[in-house]
Amino acid sequence: MVATSIDPHVHRAVLFDMDGVLTNTARLHSAAWKVLFDQYLAERSPTPSEDHRPFTDDDYRHHVDGKSRVDGVLDFLHSRGIGLPRGDVGDEAGGETAHGLGKLKDEHFLRALDEHGAEVFADAVSLVESLRRHHVETAVISASRNCARVLERAGIEQLFDVRVDGVVAAELELPGKPDPALFLEAARRLGIPPSQTAVVEDAEAGVAAARAGGFALVLGIDRAGLPSRLADAGADVVVSSLDEVTIAASGQRRLSEIPDGLVHWNAISSRLRGRRPVLLLDFDGTLAPIRKDPAKVSLSVRTRTALQNLARWCPVAVISGRDLSDVRGRVRVEGVWCAGSHGFEMAGPGGEPIAQETGKAALPVLDIAEQRLSAELEPVAGALVDRKRFALAVHYRNVRLEEVGRVVSAARQVDAELPGLRMAHGRKVVELLPDIDWNKGRAVRWLLERAGLTGPELVPVFAGDDYTDEDALREVHEDGLGIVVLSAEHGDRLTWAHCSVDGTRALIDLLTRIAPPARRRPVP
Ligand SMILES: O=P(O)(O)OC[C@H]1O[C@H](O[C@H]2O[C@H](CO)[C@@H](O)[C@H](O)[C@H]2O)[C@H](O)[C@@H](O)[C@@H]1O
Numbered sequence: 001m002v003a004t005s006i007d008p009h010v011h012r013a014v015l016f017d018m019d020g021v022l023t024n025t026a027r028l029h030s031a032a033w034k035v036l037f038d039q040y041l042a043e044r045s046p047t048p049s050e051d052h053r054p055f056t057d058d059d060y061r062h063h064v065d066g067k068s069r070v071d072g073v074l075d076f077l078h079s080r081g082i083g084l085p086r087g088d089v090g091d092e093a094g095g096e097t098a099h100g101l102g103k104l105k106d107e108h109f110l111r112a113l114d115e116h117g118a119e120v121f122a123d124a125v126s127l128v129e130s131l132r133r134h135h136v137e138t139a140v141i142s143a144s145r146n147c148a149r150v151l152e153r154a155g156i157e158q159l160f161d162v163r164v165d166g167v168v169a170a171e172l173e174l175p176g177k178p179d180p181a182l183f184l185e186a187a188r189r190l191g192i193p194p195s196q197t198a199v200v201e202d203a204e205a206g207v208a209a210a211r212a213g214g215f216a217l218v219l220g221i222d223r224a225g226l227p228s229r230l231a232d233a234g235a236d237v238v239v240s241s242l243d244e245v246t247i248a249a250s251g252q253r254r255l256s257e258i259p260d261g262l263v264h265w266n267a268i269s270s271r272l273r274g275r276r277p278v279l280l281l282d283f284d285g286t287l288a289p290i291r292k293d294p295a296k297v298s299l300s301v302r303t304r305t306a307l308q309n310l311a312r313w314c315p316v317a318v319i320s321g322r323d324l325s326d327v328r329g330r331v332r333v334e335g336v337w338c339a340g341s342h343g344f345e346m347a348g349p350g351g352e353p354i355a356q357e358t359g360k361a362a363l364p365v366l367d368i369a370e371q372r373l374s375a376e377l378e379p380v381a382g383a384l385v386d387r388k389r390f391a392l393a394v395h396y397r398n399v400r401l402e403e404v405g406r407v408v409s410a411a412r413q414v415d416a417e418l419p420g421l422r423m424a425h426g427r428k429v430v431e432l433l434p435d436i437d438w439n440k441g442r443a444v445r446w447l448l449e450r451a452g453l454t455g456p457e458l459v460p461v462f463a464g465d466d467y468t469d470e471d472a473l474r475e476v477h478e479d480g481l482g483i484v485v486l487s488a489e490h491g492d493r494l495t496w497a498h499c500s501v502d503g504t505r506a507l508i509d510l511l512t513r514i515a516p517p518a519r520r521r522p523v524p
Helices: 026-043 057-064 069-079 098-116 122-133 147-154 166-172 181-190 204-212 227-233 265-269 301-313 324-331 360-377 401-417 440-450 467-475 504-514
Strands: 013-017 137-141 162-164 197-201 217-221 237-239 276-281 316-319 336-340 345-347 384-388 391-395 421-426 429-434 458-464 481-485 499-501
Touching (some): 026 069, 069 098, 162 166, 166 181, 197 204, 265 504, 324 345, 440 467, 458 467, 481 504, 499 504
Parallel strands (some): 013 197, 276 458, 458 481
Antiparallel strands (some): 384 391
């Protein structure tokens, strides 16, 4: 099996199918087809060789999904023993030709689009955004003539360098999927050969088309709970969420490939080489277990006591995505440095603020983002907009699954419309941050230097659980030790950590081994 990883050195472009991959519009199409065919079959005089049972989800997947309107009509009716003339584009909606029925289906679809809008799949948009950050080009492919309209309704049209849709196909007379013509045209427009291009598809016809086009990686996304149909059609790998797809960078390994720090202590301790540790610790999911309500998170007595002991003997800093005052109030351990808003604000061991001008210019725009998202998400049950000084978190942990896309796209829309912000993803949360080259990794390095905590006798040790912690894990990858706290929420993603621990309790056990009495000196 090919790894579920896109390597920017190998895959210079990724082509995304639209309906069902980027946007949750496949269900609108399926419903529009059903209205069309059920009505047509009910009204048509039956003959013994024809099957007039209602249109099913299975029919949608096998005969219609991913195909042009006209091919969809012809292929489905053919499966029921019915042959219709193709007709032509001028046929009236509902006329008894493939063009006529296809036109009527389009009317049903556009009505539904106007009524329900185009919801995006957050995992797909997040993958597209990450790819673009890694300078991988992205294109959108669709058999639909409504592609531009749907992308615009979903607010994601600017995420693609190239669009090849039903309109382009008609202009160039390109055959629909399973013929690879649409994909090949997109690769041609990008100027990148199929051998260096990956395709993400949810339809059997689309997977078969990408396979036939000789693309480097054909990634099937199975949102219907039927993965084997995509594997059978030729997908290299099938995932149930695009969150499982990682972007490879050298030095990273999968969570399942790195050793447990306690079990393989000898190998891990060799990275310390007898040096004195500087402990740099994330808060949520690392020092304190994740809870449904961020306000209810606290340190256990055991963790606080351990931190108190450690802070007496080696430098300790907590670097959190929370507001600085919030995280300080929850840590309450003397002598610990604290950073909040993912490192945009900091305080020394006595609580004294450390001047950090980075990000101040974004405060007014964060205010606007906060107002807009608070108003827009107010009706969404469970959505929580949490303003930190230098960040705005939009939590969706308690939002119904069907509403998550709405929450994430609202944040994405605000991010796209307001200048000076960037979006980051965390555990059931998206965050808007000042769009400057500053993150937990930069903050860790800045803090170490500012506090004079660098030198051959010191070793930075960072522990974290989330995507935003990877910047800091990468920062200590060369000269320190990175520990990732495992969570089922992340699947088998890539990490810069050297070792893992299974939860907060295990982390404290490992930190106690890393800073044993022999390696401790009083912190002045
Ligand atoms: O950098 P961290 O200290 O890990 O902070 C990251 C975010 O943590 C919090 O959210 C996360 O924990 C919540 C409580 O367990 C959980 O409900 C949520 O789903 C998690 O994403 C915090 O509320 C955010 O402000 C931080 O940015």
